[in-house]
Amino acid sequence: MKKVKVEEAVGMILCHDITRIVPGESKGPAFRKGHIIRQEDVPKLLDLGKAHIYVWENQEGMLHENDAALRLAKAAAGSGLNLSEPKEGKVNLTAAADGLLKVDVNSLELINGIDQLIIATLHTNRMVKAGQQVAGCRVVPLVIAEEKIVEAERICSSIQGIISVKTLHKVRAGLVTTGSEVYYGRIKDAFGPVIKSKLEQFGSSLHKQVFVPDDVEKIAQAVRELKAEGVDLVLTTGGMSVDPDDLTPTGIKSAGAEIIAYGAPVLPGSMFMLAYLDGMPILGLPGCVMYAKTTIFDLVLPRVLCGEKLSRQDLVKLGHGGLCLNCEVCTFPHCHFGKEGK
Structure with a gap:
């Protein structure tokens, strides 16, 4: 930066804040660093006692903070x-637009490891609304070496950006509800309305709900028939525990599905199953989905709806942050739940 007379500074970029003090009233910046000096600013600066100011001097290999940011x-x-x-x-x-925030955490850490560069984000895999701020990028000094920005650009180029918002697909889901007590009408099903409501929150719909008894082949048949009808996703409820008469996991496997994981490190929601049948996701939902406001279903469903094919490792990562505190007033997603580590 260089020192110049105020009268000669028009069109130049201010390198520092200039404070204005009104005794007994206020103290604050009259001009902030980065401000481009205008002709009408000259008398104001002189009134503040500034005969000279420091302005940015263009240097090869250096960038102004705004250009760099x-x-x-x-x-x-x-x-x-x-x-x-x-x-x-x-x-x-x-x-x-509304969607699922995705952040490449490893790349984010590499960039934040570059001195004087800052990117702060919300947690990855969080639903966000159109217009919501999801990240802020900042350069600390007024001027910065261009090579630092070039390094950050190199990190981001391999994955075409490290922050994105993915739009959720509108899918038709099929629901297989197991349990002889429901099938024979001894008790009323409570899962269906909850599942329908959750799907509609994300713009999707429940195509059909099928009731079957605790019978492996009937469960498998229901899954296959829903797939044949063209649903994009199958959900199953009931029979997901390890009791001998809970046969839903076996029925899913008998349908020909590849079981990715049975059990997940999330509470509530540990008895969760993830499977795929010829590319179609099948989610075996534990009983907590019926009564708990927020469960593993709320963590997994948005990712499935935006087209992610989840792996066992994706579920393993949910363990860090996977303990819901069952707060009296639920503030999800404005809490730690589901905010997994790397």
């Missing part, structure tokens, strides 16, 4: 995001 944000941003105009070395990223 914008490049950083553009590199980090994948699909489904809007970028704000840079201000004071900061650019905000907001969701262009």
Whole structure:
């Protein structure tokens, strides 16, 4: 930066905040660093006792904070995001539409490991609303070495951005409800309305609910028939524990599905099953989904609806943050639940 007379500074970029004090009333910035000096600013600066100010001096290989922050944000941003105009070395990223926030945490940490670069985000795999801020990109100094931005751009280029918002697909789901007590009408089914409501929250629908007794072949047949009808997703309720007469997991396997995991490190929701039948996901839902406000279903369903094919390791990661505290007033997703580590 260089020192210049105020009268000669028009069009130049201020390198520091200039404070204005009104005795007994206020103290605050009259001009902030990064401000481009205008002709009408000259008398105001002189009134503040500033005959000289420090302005940014263009140097080869150095970037102004706003230019650097914008490049950083553009590199980090994948699909489904809007970028704000840079201000004071900061650019905000907001969701262009409702969807699931995805953050490549490893790449995020690599960028934040570069001195003087900052990207702060919400947790990955969180549902966000259109217009909601999901990240902020900032450059700490007024000017920064361009090579640092180039390194950040290199990290982001391999995956076309490290932050994105994925739109959820609108699917037709089939529901297989097992249990002889429900099938024969001894008790009323309570799962169906809950499942229907959850699906509709994400813009999807319940195509059909099928009731079957505790019979392995009938469970398998129901799964196969729903798939033949063209549903995109099959959910099963009832019979998911380890009791001898709980046969739903066996029925799912007998339908020809590949079992990815039976059991997940999430409470509530540990007796959860994930399987795929010729690419179609099957979610075996534990009993807690019927009565608990937030469960593993709320963590997994959005990811399935945006087209992710989940692995066993994806479920394993849910253990860190997978303990719901059953708060009297549920604030999910504004809590730790489901905020897994790397």
